[in-house]
Structure formats: C-alpha cells, structure tokens
Amino acid sequence: MLRRILALMVKEFISIVVDPKSRIVLIAPPIIQLMVFGYAATFDLERVPYAVYNEDRGRASRDLLALLEGSPTFQLAARVHSDREIRPLLDAKRVMAVVHVGPRFSERLLRGEPAPLQVIVDGRNSNSAMIVLNYIRSIVNQYQSPAGETAPAGLRVRFWFNQNLESRWFIVPGLVALLTLVVSLLLTALSVAREREAGTFDQMLATPLRPGEILVGKALPGFIIGMAEATFIVLMAVYWFDVPFRGVIAPLYVGLMMFLVSAVGAGLMISALSVTQQQALLGAFLFLVPAIILSGFATPIANMPPAVQYLTFLNPLRYFLIIVRSVFLEAASFEVLWNLYWPMALIGLVTLGAAGWLFRRRMY
Amino acid sequence: MDRNAGRAEVHTQADAGQDSPLLEMAGVTKHFESGKRSVTALQDITAQVQKGVVTGLIGPDGAGKTTLMRLIAGLLLPDSGTLKVLGLNVIRDPLQVQAAIGYMPQHFGLYEDLTVQENLDLYADLQGVPRSDRPARYEGLMQMTGLGPFTARLAGRLSGGMKQKLGLACTLIKPPAFLLLDEPTVGVDPVSRRELWQIVYQLVEEQGMSVLLSTAYLDEAERCQQVVLLHQGVVLGQDAPSVFSNPLQNQAFLLSSKRWGRRQIRKQLHGKPGVLDATISGDRVRLVTDSPMEPEKVTDFLGPDAELTVTPVSPRFEDAFIALIKDHTDTETEAPPKQESPSGVSAKSKDGDVIVVEDVDRRFGDFMAVKGIHFRVRHGEIFGLLGANGAGKSTTFRMLCGLLPPSGGRLTVAGEDLRAAPARARARIGYMAQKFSLYSGLNVLQNLRFFSSAYGLRGPQRKDRIDWALTSFGLEPMADMPSGNLPLGFKKRLALAAALMHEPDILFLDEPTSGVDPVARREFWQRITQLADARVTILVTTHFMEEAEYCDRLVIMAQGEILGGGTPAQIKDRYRSDERPDPSLEDAFIAMITSDSEEAA
Amino acid sequence: MKGPRHSDSPSQKRLMRLGGLIRKEAHQIVRDPSSIAIAFVLPVILLLLFGYGVSLDAEHVPIAIVVEQPGRETAGFVAGFQHSPYFAPEIMHTIQRAEQALMHREVDGIVWLRSNFAQELLGPGPATIGLIVNGVNANQARIIEGYVKGVWSRWLKHTALDQGMTPGPTVAVEQRIWFNAEMRSRNFLVPGLIAIIMTLIGALLTAMVVAREWERGTMEALMVTPVRIQEILLGKIIPYFILGMGGMAVSVAMAVWVFEVPFRGSYGVLFVTAALFLLTALAMGLLISVVAKNQFVAGQIAIIATFLPAFILSGFLFDIGSMPKAVQMVTYIIAARYFVNILQSLFLAGTVWTVVIYNALALGIMCLFFLFLVRKRMKKRLE
DSSP states (O other), X not given: OHHHHHHHHHHHHHHHHHOHHHHHHHHHHHHHHHHHHHHHXXXXXXXXXEEXXXXXXXXXXXHHHHHHHHOTTEEEEEEOOSGGGHHHHHHTTSOSEEEEEOTTHHHHHHTTOOEEEEEEEEOSSHHHHHHHHHHHHHHHHHHHTTXXXXXXXXXXXXXXXXXXXXXXXXXXXXXXXXXHHHHHHHHHHHHHHHHHHHTHHHHHHTSSOOHHHHHHHHHHHHHHHHHHHHHHHHHHHHHTSXXXXXXXXXXXXXXXXXXXXXXXXXXXXXXXHOSSHHHHHHHHHHHHHHHHHTTTSSSOGGGSOHHHHHHGGGOHHHHXXXXXXXXXXXXOOHHHHHHHXXXXXXXXXXXXXXXXXXXXXXXX | OOOHHHHHHHHHHHHHOOSSOSEEEEEEEEEEEETTEEEEEEEEEEEEEXXXXXXXXXXXXXXXXXXXXXXXXXXXXXXXXXXXXXXXXXXXXXXXXXXXXXXXXXXXXXXXXXXXXHHHHHHHHHHTOOGGGHHHXXXXXXXXXXXXXXXXXXXXXXXXXXXXXXXXXXXXXXXXXXXXXXXXXXXXOHHHHHHXXXXXXXXXXXXXOEEEEEESOGGGGGGOSEEEEEETTXXXXXXXXXXXXXXXXXXXXXXXXXXXXXXXXXXXXXXXXXXXXXXXXXXXXXXXXXXXXXXXXXXXXXXXXXXXXXXXXXXXXXXXXXXXXXXXXXXXXXXXXXXXXXXXXXXXXXXXEEEEEEEEXXXXXTEEEEEEEEEEEETTOEEEEXXXXXXXXXXXXXXXXXXXXXXXXXEEETTBXXXXXXXXXXXXXEEEOSXXXXXXXXXXXXXXXXXXXXXXXXHHHHHHHHHHHHXXXXXXXXXXXXXXXXXXXXXXXXXXXXXXXXXXXXXXXXXXXXXXOHXXXXXXHHHHHHHHHTTOEEEEEESOHHHHXXXXXXXXXXXXXXXXXXXXXXXXXXXXXXXXXXXXXXXXXXXXXXXXXXXXX | OOSOOOOSOHHHHHHHHHHHHHHHHHHHHXXXXXXXXXXXXXHHHHHHHHHHHOOOOOOSEEEEEEESSOOHHHHXXXXXXXXXXXXXXXXXXXXXXXXXXXXXXXXSEEEEEOXXXXXXXXXXXXXXXXXEEEOSSHHHHHHHHHHHHHHHHHHHHHHHHHTTOOOOSOEEEEEEEESOTTOOHHHHHHHHHHHHHHHHHHHHHHHHHHHHHHHHTHHHHHHTSSOOHHHHHHHHHHHHHHHHHHHHHHHHHHHHHTSOOOOOSOHHHHXXXXXXXXXXXXXXXXXXXXXXXXHHHHHHHHIIIIIHHHHHHSSSSSOGGGSOHHHHHHHTTOHHHHHHHHHHIIIIIOOOHHHHHHHHHHHHHHHHHHHHHHHHHOOSSOO
C-alpha cells in the first residue's frame, strides 16, 4: 500500500513540475502577490496632503503649524486665504484635510482661554479620515503637553506586540496564511479535475488503487508543497520585510499542518465535485473569495454582523490567521492556541472524507 | 445510391482537358511551433481541384487535412507556396475568397444553444442573403436535409447526423461555387453518412457545385471522383480512386481453410515475403500480395496442409493506400511481438461467461443513454460493441469497468460487480480508454513505472514487466520522451502496454484504433488477436465496420439499444439478398437501423 | 435560386451582419444562464458578501477595565465606557487577570486604573490612566486608541465642570468631517466595491464568451463568412455592454437601498462614466480572450489580472498615496482606480467636475488603448 501511494506521489510531483500551468501557479503569483500585498496593503498613512488656512498672526499658531509641517505623516499641499478656497481643494481630493486657525488663536491662548482649532477632513474614506484626525490630535497634544500638565488625569498609551503600529506586521504574516491557502487549494482543486479531463482518472480507477490510497496520494503533494510555500513566505516575512518572529516554530508548524489538511481537503472536495478544470477553477474562486473576505485578513471579524460571524467558524483561514500572527508577534504557545487547532482538523477530516467518497460516486 | 456512373465520368473529363482548375496549390508548406519544437504539418503540397467534381482529401488523423482545408479557406497563412481559389490569391485576398466559398469546419461549427432556425438566420444574415429570398431558400434546404420538422429544436439536441446536415445547410445558405467540408462524416452513423453523400452528389450534379471533402475513412475514397491522398503532411498521389487500386488487380484474394481458423491463417500469412496485407473478413481472410498472382499459386503460401480455398476479389482503395505507405515510410513494421502465452492466470478461470450484462439501463437526466441491453461474453473471446458515436457504447463500457453505476439491471465481470468489487478484482482487468489517457507530462518510462506500481507489481517482477513493455512494444528508443509528444501510434502502444502490465485476463479496449493509419491498425489487431489466442477475454468498442470483422462475436448498438448480434458472418448472412450477394457489415448495420426505425413507426 | 439579387447596399449588408450577430448573442444569453448569472447574480452575491463582510467600523470592542480599588472616582470613569456603543467593557480587579485575557484574545485592550487613582486624582499631580492595546492589527489598534481618547476627554470635561474648575488654556480640536459625517466605512467601501465587482464581471463576460467560440469551433465558421473583424467585436461588445449596464444598475440600486449609502451626484454623469468604465472592462476581457483562446486560461487570467489588482491597488481600501512610489506607478494602469474615485465622489460628495473629468479622461484613454490592441491582435485567421 505504501508503495502504491509512493508511486502516486512521484507521479503527482512529476506532473506538477512538468505542467507549465501548475508550475506557474506555484511560483509567479505567490511572489508577485507577496510583494504587491506586502507593500501596497497598508492602512498606515504617509504624506497626507493637507492645506492650511491661518487667519492668526501670533506665535502660537506658527509653532503649532510648524510641528504639523515637520511631521512625516503630513505634507503641506496648499495655503488658502479664504473660506471659498477650501471646498474645491477637498472636492477634487487635492488635500485630505484643511487646518483652519481662527483670527484670535494666539491671543486667546495667551489669555488662558480655550482656543478652537478647526480641522475639516474629507470623509469619503472614513478610515483614513479617522486616522488623519487622530494624527492631528496627537500633534496638538504634543504641542500643549508642556502646558497641559494641568489636566487632572493623563492617558499613558502602550501598544503591545506592535509598538509602532506597523500595518505591515499585521498584513505580511497574514499573507503566509493567505498565499498558502491559495496555492494549496488551486493545486489540489485542479489535480483531480485535470485527470478527469485527460481521462487518466478513469484509467487510475480501473487499477487496484483504493480510493483511500488515491486520496492520500493526491493530498500529500499538495500538503508538502503548501509546507514549502509557507516556509518560503515565513522566511521572506522575517528576512525581507523584517517582521519580528517572537514565538517558537513548533506551534506555528502544528497549526500549519492542520491548516493544510483542511485546505487540501477543501481543494480535493472541489476537485471531486467538478468534471472540468474550468468548473474546478470556478469552484476554487467561489471558495477563496468568501474565505479571504470573511477571515479577518484585512478587516476584523468582530466588525461583521453576528450571522456572518457564525459563518466564519467554517473558515479554516480564520483560525490559522490568528495562529500565524500570534506566533509571530505575541510569542504565543500551545497553551493559548490549542483551541484553534481542532476546528481546522475537523474541517480537514470532513472535507477529505467527502472527497474520498465522491471519487467513486461522482463519475459523470 | 450507386456512384459508379460518376467515376466513369472523371476519366472523360480528365482526358478532355479542363479549363483552369478551381483550386491550385503549389509548394505549400506549413509549420507549427509547439513550445521549442517546430512541427511540419504540410510539406511542399502541390495539387489541383477540378471544377464540377467531388474531390476527396484522404488521409489518417494527423495527416494535415484540416490544416490544408484552413489554408484553402484563408484561415491560415502558409509559410511558403501559393494558393489560388477561383483564380483568386488566397493569401492576398482572403475576404474575396471567403465570400465565394462555403466552408464547414469539423464538428460543423454550429451554435448548439441556438435553434435550427436561428442558426440558419444567423448565417443568412452573415452571408447577406436578402430577406425576400430567404423563405424559398430555407424551403429548398429543409427539403434537401429533411430538417423541416425540427426548425424549433436546439442544435445541441439534434443527433450527429442531423447536426451534420444543419451544418451543411448553413454553409449552403448562399450557394457557394466551391464547397469545403472538413471531416463531415466523423461521428455520424452509416445511414447519415450515406445521406450526406447523396446530398453532395445532388449539389454537384444539379447545381454545378464543386466539392472538396476531407475524410479519414478510406472506404469513402471510393465514393469520390478525384482523390488527393495525404499522409504525414505529404501528398502521396492525386487521381481517380480507381487509378490507385487498379494496379493491384489480381493481387487480392479471399481465403478460407477447412483445417485452420481465420485467425490462424492470418497469423501464418502475416510477415511472409510477398504478402502485402492480410486481414480478417467475416469468416475468411483477405490477402493482398505484392505482385499479381494466379489464385492457384496463392495456396503455396501456406503449403498443401492448409487446404485453402482461394477466391480472387477486386482490390480496394485501402489496399492501394497500404501499398503506398509501405513504400513511402520504409520503416519496417515492428516484428510481431513474441508474447509468450501469458502465465497461467487464465488457467484457473473456468470456461464460461466472463461478462454478463442483463437488462442494464443508464439514464442521464431525462436522457436514456442505454436502454435495457443484455449480452454475455465468453471466456477467451474477442467481443465487439459496434455503433456510431452516441450509440451508448462508451456508456456501456464505462459501466462494465465500474466507472459508472448503472441506473438499472445487473452487470458482472468475472462474477463480480467491479464497482463494489475489492481491489483484487480490479487487478484482473486491463483498461484502455478511448482518448489517450496516460500522463502526457510523464515520460514513457515514468508512466510504465507508475502503472506497474498501481497494479501492485514490485521488485524484479516489476522490472521484468517494464522491460517487456519497452522491448515488445518497440518503445525503448523513446523511453524518456514525454508521452504527450509521442506519435499517435506509439501513444496507443504505450496505452496498451500500460493496460497489460499486470497480465490481466480480461481486457477492455474503448475505440483502440480510432485515428491511427491502417498499417498501425493492423499491427494493433495483430497484438490483440495474439492475446486472445492466449485465452485473454477481450471486450472492444469500435465504430469502424471493417474492424468489427476481427471480433469473434459482436453486438450492434444504436440509440442505446442493441439492434442485433452474433458472429460477423452470421450477421452478414442475415442480410444477404439477391441484390447484395456479399453484404458488408456496414450494409447489415444500415439494414438493421432502417428496419428498426420502420418498426418504431 | 442562384444569383441573389444585389438589391442591398454594402452598408445595409453590414448592418444585417451586425444585427445577426447581436441577435445570436442575445439568444445565447437567454439560453445559457451562466452569463446572466455572471452579470446579475455575481454582483449581488459579491456586494452582499463584501458589504457585510468588509467593515472598518469597530463596535462593541471587548475591553478590560482594571479597577484595583473601586470608588466614586473610578465609577465615573468606567461609566463613560459602559455608555459608549464602541465598547463592551469587562471590569476586572487585577492587571494579571486582564493581561491573561489580552493574551488569550478575549479582550482587545486594557484600561488600567491603579489602586492610587483616586488619591492621585484629588492630589496635586495628574493621575495616570494606563491603556494597553493589542497592536497586532495596527489599524484596529489606532481606532481603539481614538475611541478611548474620546471617552477620556469627555470624562475630563465632566470632572472639570463638576469641580467647578474652568478648563486650562487648551487647543480644542473642532472636527468637521465632510461628505460622510457619521464616518460609516460602508459609505466609501460599497461604491468602491461596485467598481471592483464590475471590473471582474466586465472582463469575465467577454473573456469567457469569446474564448467559448474559439473552443467550440464556431469562431472558425464565422471567420469564413464575409463578416469583418470589427463586426465580430461589435457583435460581442454591444450585447454584453447592455447586460453589464444592467448589472451596474442592480449594484447601484443595492448600494442605495440595501446599504443606504447616500447618492449625492448626478445620475446622468454616473451613467456616462459607468458606460465608459464598462467599455474599458469589456475591452480588457476581449483582449484576454484574444490572447488566451480557451475558456480555462481566459477565466484564470480574468480573475488574476482584474480582480486582485483592482482590490488592492484601486485605492478603494488602501490609500494609494501611502504606497511606495513604484507601486503607485502601477496603480495608474488599473482602470478601477479611476472609477473608484468617480464613484466615491458621486455617491458622497456630489458631481465634482474636476474629479469626474480627469478620471473619465483617463478611462477613455485606457478604453481606446485596449480596443486598439484588441483590433490589432485579432486577425481573421486562426493563428
């Protein structure tokens, strides 16, 4: 039995390496996606264009605005001198925010009165708007901190695991999970469908190979390649993107194994259900898109409506994303993670079982 | 309809000297790039097509027929050479040529999700047929094709024969001066094939159209007035078909013996010096010698012991083709595989019915692919399932191999239902699918290794079988070639080798020789009959009527039903009549279908 | 029967051919549910999925409030969190317990009031409130920080007023958020999604149907008729353009009625720019199919080349200005980028001509470029 499985695996590996379509799925898109996502997918803002409308001639306003100008987050794009000029700037997206200093700003501060600082933000992208407001607030706080000691209580903020709030530390470990899923799913989803289309699946079913053996022989290559792919991206994350790896390897790889079992299972199930490669591709797409959106990869699961949140429990990516990020940044141990392992194993068992069952049942 | 009259005409026309030919090709060469390799599809083609006749472009699959058709229609550009159609330069003015010709691509180029009428309307619009002319035109076409009652039916729901006629009607919407038909008779039943030929001759005779028709069926060559014979991208000859076969007068004979069976006669004859070809025909053997011979001399081949009865017969186009390609590709056919009688696996199985099929149905949705068929296959015989595409052969076949569950009825192979059977039972069968279904990315050796392991061979036994496969199928020189790049004949050999790795005692072959040239086909059957001699039970499907002659017994299927069965000779006997003293299997088949539909009506 | 009358002029014939092709395509669309599914069902499913699945608005953030010594002062502070819709606070009494909860991801942050909080507050120096946020999801962490600061500053004001103190000389930031005052992320995500979904759908529609003709051999039959390439292309674009516009209308209607995104611009401008964008997407699909010639490869390219880049690089979710310069250059060739801009403005800001004209111009150039490439690559031959 081992021999037969081994023969199947050898065949599978040779076909993957020889077939240009499979080879390309393995190499080019993951690297391109890693690079593009790693650099482009960030919620951090840099060089935010803003305009200043300063009606005040005092020192206070000059000092405050200088702080703003000195910040790397902001880039002064225009100075305006009347209310009328504000609207076109914001409308045309030439600036994201306008800082308006009223005529008696410095004077009021000197007199000990509260001085209003008006900030107008383009809310079309509410997330960026909120970030811009937060940045401006913290600069204002910085400006008045020497004097602000009078407040009865100060807030001391610390961010655990990601001191400087770098989006990349969040996105790049997430890519380990995302790209591994895409590769192993596409590979296995196409593997049976390709053989069905070429007629080799019939040929194989007519041999004494048992469905269980075929299943293992088909699953293992996807599993091994997924392992290699994930290892490559982990190395890229650490050595290219400089994301700290604070945990230990073992909890990550146990999680990766469970995750790959579920991903390969889903892929083989899609494959067993489809007759042509095209159907398999469509099936993989219809699985991947919701799996990515409803995983917490880019936006938190907690923000989704409750019904949708329940749906995410079926998504293996959801669990593994937490594992990768926790091991990378939080140095998480088995004790914290074990609750995330068994749902993936369960998904894997169900999908693999279904795939094996379908191999013999679905044949036309 | 008999077409002998047409043939006689050709000679007079040829002698009279025609005005300039309709199609002139000179030095046409075409390469295709596939990856790094460049494949020569056509090499220095020079040929003409005359006005007002039916010209056949004849050659096996892969000969370059379709490429040549596309070049003539202006769909491809040649690498070199000139093409002139109706005096127009195809390379320079493809649009003008396309406006003047009609072209039916392979698989008829129909929109299967449109109705018959919508397909006709579309092509009428594209051809710019004025609306006022259409009703009359449609009526004529419907009358010719018999599609009148089906205008509202989706083209995809038509039978193969009706699709073919609709495809033809669409190309005839605006009557072209020159009609190109690319493999119009593939995948249709013999009745529809006959009807197509009638229509083609009707067009030529009544409307003065000229037709160029490509086909891989060599027997169709005899229906053409002119033949261009294409093989491996080269023109082997161009003339009237009789001109090809006439030189072989007095070289063809039918043999039978009181002492030997037909297979044994054929085996003895095969490879003997002076023998060009020996095939099985009914319960006799058809022999073609390489030089004219007196019938009495023929007995010398096998000595007096054989007690041969020799009947001279007239040569066929296929004989000429074999003679030509044997000259042309001077590659010796492989020495017949010396397969030692396979180890006594079969000895333990009792004689009796190995395959039993009782009242088996198979439906797909609301479509009955197989309707209540039953037959039995005896141990050690070659059993044939004969029928056109869509007759239900492959469905039956897949059910037997356990790849498809039947909707009803019972079917067993060696006493077991392969679907539920343990792996052990599957180890006794060999399976060769219709399409080449080995791993095309893997090389020959890797494929053999995989299948031998899949069949559970190991150690020295596995090595022996792989060596056996490489040597006796002549695959050694290409052991590390990706099997997808093998020539078709070698692919078939490899597929058969893979199915035989484990010395099965039951062998399933689905259309094993479709697409290969006649020489390769003979060689293939040589191996199969040898296996049968070694008491391997063989079930084979085919749509080649002449191939069915090799079977010990066969059933004929159409539209999911078995029309009749028996030995080839019995079947032919049933339809022997005064008009047809020597019916072919195809004649019998047509007679069966027509009587069947009459009963239904 | 022979010799058709030459009553029709060449231009009439051209119209007849085009009409025939369009009618054929329409019949196929009606019979084959897959293109209708792609045009109408796919956008609805994707919009629902994304519209509900993608949200940056955190609500009920689980947060631990460590109160080491409960009292009147701490109760006032904690009440601020309990009344906020943004937080689901859980009171704890030791920081160890809270840190444990943070490690197990039971809470996203910890607000820490030490045992000496009341003392410090009443004393001369400022009291310290500790805030620890799980920074793994940097964006979420920033949002939580912002929310906490909001609660904190409101509490500051109240205590100051309660104690009859006037607030010190402070700069009070007065925020005005234009176009999206409630700061709903759905308001900008949904219009952006329409652009992304329509990129995918436009390209898939044409890529698949042209590839299908190659695969089934019907293209070969078309090619030998007197039909011209332009007619074949138009015969594909016109029906799928109409279908795609239908899908667009469904998407816009869903945005307005289901997701309640305000539409402040002009429907006329929306129609014109949507048409331009759809043409670009269809042309892109045609180009893919001319290159790929089989449905499998065409589908794969359509998904990889349109959907992912549009998702990441169109600026609908991630700010283009903050990407590295090299990546920013790439975004200029993403058609969705321009349409996302137009849509977000039309929905939230109204018809801003500077935005509309500049982006529409870019779309127009891309559209012509793609059509030109298609025309050049597609020959009336099979090679």
